[in-house]
Amino acid sequence: xxxxxxxxxxxxxxxxxxxxxxxxxxxxxxxxxxxxxxxxxxxxxxxxxxxxxxxxxxxxxxxxxxxxxxxxxxxxxxxxxxxxxxxxxxxxxxxxxxxxxxxxxxxxxxxxxxxxxxxxxxxxxxxxxxxxxxxxxxxxxxxxxxxxxxxxxxxxxxxxxxxxxxxxxxxxxxxxxxxxxxxxxxxxxxxxxxxxxxxxxxxxxxxx
Numbered sequence: 511x512x513x514x515x516x517x518x519x520x521x522x523x524x525x526x527x528x529x530x531x532x533x534x535x536x537x538x539x540x541x542x543x544x545x546x547x548x549x550x551x552x553x554x555x556x557x558x559x560x561x562x563x564x565x566x567x568x569x570x571x572x573x574x575x576x577x578x579x580x581x582x583x584x585x586x587x588x589x590x591x592x593x594x595x596x597x598x599x600x601x602x603x604x605x606x607x608x609x610x611x612x613x614x615x616x617x618x619x620x621x622x623x624x625x626x627x628x629x630x631x632x633x634x635x636x637x638x639x640x641x642x643x644x645x646x647x648x649x650x651x652x653x654x655x656x657x658x659x660x661x662x663x664x665x666x667x668x669x670x671x672x673x674x675x676x677x678x679x680x681x682x683x684x685x686x687x688x689x690x691x692x693x694x695x696x697x698x699x700x701x702x703x704x705x706x707x708x709x710x711x712x713x714x715x716x717x718x
Contacts, residue, residue, distance in 0.1 A: 543693065548578050551687045555680055562679075569656060569673060573680025576649050578688060585688040588645065589681050595638060595646030596681070599653035600674035602634055606658065607666035618661055627658045653677055 551574040559567035577592050579585040606627075610616045616623045634654055638647045657673045687693065 569676035570680035573677040577684035591646035595650035603657040
């Protein structure tokens with residue numbers, strides 16, 4: 511009767527138990543797939559901006575961090591909202607740049623200009639609330655401030671387009687990273703990725 515346990519021990523040697531313990535330890539102490547995905551998204555954004563020879567490579571990285579969400583569905587919804595917000599902010603910023611800098615001749619470094627930009631952020635936020643896109647409010651204001659506080663008194667259109675494109679690059683990368691099957695497969699095995707629908711009736715789940 512004692513030979514059976516010996517055979518079982520031979521078929522299930524101790525190293526398997528050790529591997530299992532190590533795997534559990536790594537999973538429990540992992541920073542989470544969202545952290546891994548965010549880091550990968552930033553790397554991809556920086557590589558894209560390098561080959562684009564962007565003068566401000568950090569805009570796309572900021573956008574991808576803001577856009578990346580816990581699930582594929584929530585990231586898709588975030589991408590749609592933030593793309594709309596980026597376009598609205600780009601158009602709004604360009605019109606203001608033409609009005610304030612080109613038409614009125616205000617210096618982008620003047621106190622009056624800074625005060626106006628702060629005040630004019632309110633109508634932009636109101637627009638996003640009116641069109642019922644509050645989730646896009648943050649990225650909309652970020653794009654607006656980035657454009658208006660970095661713009662020069664020459665060629666506001668090209669500068670606005672460049673900033674909008676950089677933001678859209680970040681949004682696209684966030685969507686790609688959260689879709690990538692390999693990462694989702696690894697995350698599912700770790701129990702840290704949910705590629706299904708967001709839990710209905712529990713809005714806190716979408717913010718984790």
